[in-house]
Amino acid sequence: MRDELFIQVQTIFRDFFRNQEIELTDTTTTEDIALWDSLTHLELMNEIENNYAIHFTLDEILDFKNVRDMVDCIDQKLYSKK
Amino acid sequence: MPFNSISYILFFSLVVTIYYLLNQNYRKHFLLLSSLFFVGYKNIESIYLLLATILFTYYLAKKIGSTIDIKKRKYLLRLGVFISISTLFLFKYIDIPASFGFDSNNLIFTLGISFYTLQNISFLLEVHSNRLKTEYNLIDFSVYSTFFPKFIMGPITIPQDFLPQINSDKPLSSNLTIGIQRILLGLVKKIAIADSLAEYVKFNFEKNHTPVGFTALLISYLFTIQLYFDFSGYSDIALGSAKALGFDLKENFNFPLRSKSITEFWRKWHISLTSWLTKYVFYTVSYRFRKLKKAAIPIALLVTFLLSGIWHGVGICFFIYAISHSLYMIIEYFTKSSRLEISTKIPTKIHTLLSIFITFNLVSLSFVFFRATSINNAFHLIKNVFSFKNFLPTNWKIDVFEHIAITSDQFALFNLFLLIITLSLFLLFEKKIYSIIINPKTNYIFIFILILILMIMGTYSNPEQFIYNRF
Numbered sequence A: 001m002r003d004e005l006f007i008q009v010q011t012i013f014r015d016f017f018r019n020q021e022i023e024l025t026d027t028t029t030t031e032d033i034a035l036w037d038s039l040t041h042l043e044l045m046n047e048i049e050n051n052y053a054i055h056f057t058l059d060e061i062l063d064f065k066n067v068r069d070m071v072d073c074i075d076q077k078l079y080s081k082k
Numbered sequence B: 001m002p003f004n005s006i007s008y009i010l011f012f013s014l015v016v017t018i019y020y021l022l023n024q025n026y027r028k029h030f031l032l033l034s035s036l037f038f039v040g041y042k043n044i045e046s047i048y049l050l051l052a053t054i055l056f057t058y059y060l061a062k063k064i065g066s067t068i069d070i071k072k073r074k075y076l077l078r079l080g081v082f083i084s085i086s087t088l089f090l091f092k093y094i095d096i097p098a099s100f101g102f103d104s105n106n107l108i109f110t111l112g113i114s115f116y117t118l119q120n121i122s123f124l125l126e127v128h129s130n131r132l133k134t135e136y137n138l139i140d141f142s143v144y145s146t147f148f149p150k151f152i153m154g155p156i157t158i159p160q161d162f163l164p165q166i167n168s169d170k171p172l173s174s175n176l177t178i179g180i181q182r183i184l185l186g187l188v189k190k191i192a193i194a195d196s197l198a199e200y201v202k203f204n205f206e207k208n209h210t211p212v213g214f215t216a217l218l219i220s221y222l223f224t225i226q227l228y229f230d231f232s233g234y235s236d237i238a239l240g241s242a243k244a245l246g247f248d249l250k251e252n253f254n255f256p257l258r259s260k261s262i263t264e265f266w267r268k269w270h271i272s273l274t275s276w277l278t279k280y281v282f283y284t285v286s287y288r289f290r291k292l293k294k295a296a297i298p299i300a301l302l303v304t305f306l307l308s309g310i311w312h313g314v315g316i317c318f319f320i321y322a323i324s325h326s327l328y329m330i331i332e333y334f335t336k337s338s339r340l341e342i343s344t345k346i347p348t349k350i351h352t353l354l355s356i357f358i359t360f361n362l363v364s365l366s367f368v369f370f371r372a373t374s375i376n377n378a379f380h381l382i383k384n385v386f387s388f389k390n391f392l393p394t395n396w397k398i399d400v401f402e403h404i405a406i407t408s409d410q411f412a413l414f415n416l417f418l419l420i421i422t423l424s425l426f427l428l429f430e431k432k433i434y435s436i437i438i439n440p441k442t443n444y445i446f447i448f449i450l451i452l453i454l455m456i457m458g459t460y461s462n463p464e465q466f467i468y469n470r471f
Helices: A002-016 A038-052 A058-063 A067-081 B006-021 B024-040 B045-066 B070-093 B108-128 B138-146 B159-166 B173-205 B213-244 B262-268 B271-288 B290-312 B316-334 B336-345 B348-371 B375-385 B396-405 B410-428 B430-437 B444-457
Strands: none
Touching: A002 A038, A002 A067, A038 A058, A038 A067, A038 B271, A038 B290, A058 B271, B006 B024, B006 B173, B006 B213, B024 B045, B024 B138, B045 B070, B045 B108, B045 B138, B070 B108, B108 B138, B108 B159, B108 B271, B138 B159, B173 B213, B173 B396, B173 B410, B173 B430, B173 B444, B213 B348, B213 B375, B213 B396, B213 B410, B262 B271, B262 B316, B262 B348, B271 B290, B290 B316, B316 B336, B316 B348, B316 B375, B336 B348, B348 B375, B396 B410, B410 B430, B410 B444
């Protein structure tokens, strides 16, 4: 389930940054993707929220240190929706 | 007690000696006493003010932490932020001490208040959002709040980065070597380079001596370099002092003059302030306006830079400085993809050099407003930069070197030449220099060279204040 979610999030990243070569890992951070910085971060979060019909709080967004934190948070939100 | 003074060197040596002799259990108490002495040695009033704000912030943070009701927590947070900002306004902008007959320049509390306030607000915000997991008591909080290496000009430190270090027992001898090497580097940057540049910059920024064309451009470059060496020199001394005491503070500069864009520049220049503003202002505003999609970013950038401008000082020059950087960033934000595409079509080296050159020029032009004594002064210099008719000097020696050096004296010209060579070497090899500095194995040849530069080029007769002291 989590692996599948990880691949879906990777697809969202690839479409958002228009770069099909992006390979996400648990430890990927803003340092690893050229266009991913504080300016594009919230837009990307919006994209993920719309995709899964979930809502991140600002504190959650500020707490994400890497892709692992983000995917875990999505996973948790999808689980509690069920 | 400025970092570039004999009194600081004596104070620091004494603190380090006693600190190393003390048992770990008493070290934090000693650090607190040392910091209180640092703040109050000139006037005891600074300590009263400091203790009042410490007690207020500490007990409010404890109250926020123990309150479960979300609305009440928010109310307490807002109260804390309001009181902190009001104190900043009273002491920095309205200059309350002056109305009671105090000279604010002598009140260390007033000197450090801009940085100190942001740090206390950060503490309240981190407690409110439950991000601060470390246990702390009044002594721990007081050490965090007053720690003398960062009290006057930062780096602004979030509690999660600092509090765990207070009670951790760590080996100190390697820290001492790195710390002292770093302090030495900071002193060279400040006393030998920034202060030597200060005189040329000061004179050339005066209205009746404003240079024209290339020389005006060069002066704007020299101020950018002066500011960099001044503030990063300060940060080196702050980080070195902290390191010698076993504390790792956040790096404040990451070779910013090599940035390939303004966005990158702000990730590398005054990092602790940028991180603070990004976390607590930029994200809050862009999150609030995120329904506006792409329009949320320009709004958030404008608000963030305007607040940064006000934090630096009230006045039209800081306003233009803030607006220019928000505009640079907005343009970069909307052209990011196309710029990335262009970069793939140009050889990497050429693209990198061009990007650094453009960024450095944009930064230098904006810093003219940062340095100028008035708006007319700033526009006059910028107008002179763009006088394309007379851009290139007819006589390089007279129009450039003698103009900047303020004299035609051969010895003074040689000094200027030596200074330009030294700072160029520093800028070219700064990554290498930094790697030697943070190596715990002492490189005696390198230390000898630094001391030699300090002795030959140091400006001791009229020591300059650190530029960021006035913020």
